[in-house]
Amino acid sequence: MDLRAVAHWAAKHLDSLTHEHRVYRIAATLFDLTRDLHGLDASARHLLRAAAIVHDVGRSIDKADHPAIGARLILRDRSLPVGEGERRKLAFLTRYHRDGVPSLEEDGILRDWDDPESMRLILALLRVADALDSRSKESPRLVFGLKKKRLKITCYFEELTAKTKRIYQRRKKFRLFEEELGCAIEVDVRKGEALKLVA
16 A cells, blocks of 8 residues: 555545644554554554544545544545555544444454454554544644553643643543553643653
8 A cells, every 4th residue: 555645645635634644653653662562563554554644534524424424435435546455444444533433243344354353453543643633732742651551641732721631631532542452541741842752
């Protein structure tokens, strides 16, 4: 899968890919940092990066229902230059990057040979990466630390508000990661400059 071609396709549907590129970098960092926990290979990392680019394409049609719309768009639009298996996987990751995640047997997109167990791990990483960036608020400077099975994420903001704290400390997007990787996530939101910028 050619990531430049995927980004070109996504750019036809979205005004800007700024958020997508930030999610792409965060997702790659999370993947690399937690490699020993998830055990996924380089092809899974590549798929995760592609999913970060396309996960919000449905916003071009309807912001409220963008995950479902984006998944349908990926499945139907043959100008997206990917194979059928990749198309299903990207549609699955787009459909469930937000809100509820179905059981392996009930997602309605993946086939048995698409390795649904690995797809849930990739989805878990995508959901956390997306939760750590915002289209409408200041993007934080992020510092990650992993010790045993606890991932600490510190988010640094120039301006810190109560709403920013609520947005970045929401637990629901972290649950799948914690369940699938057996790793607790702790998010610390602070005002100030990060000493070490990771993403």
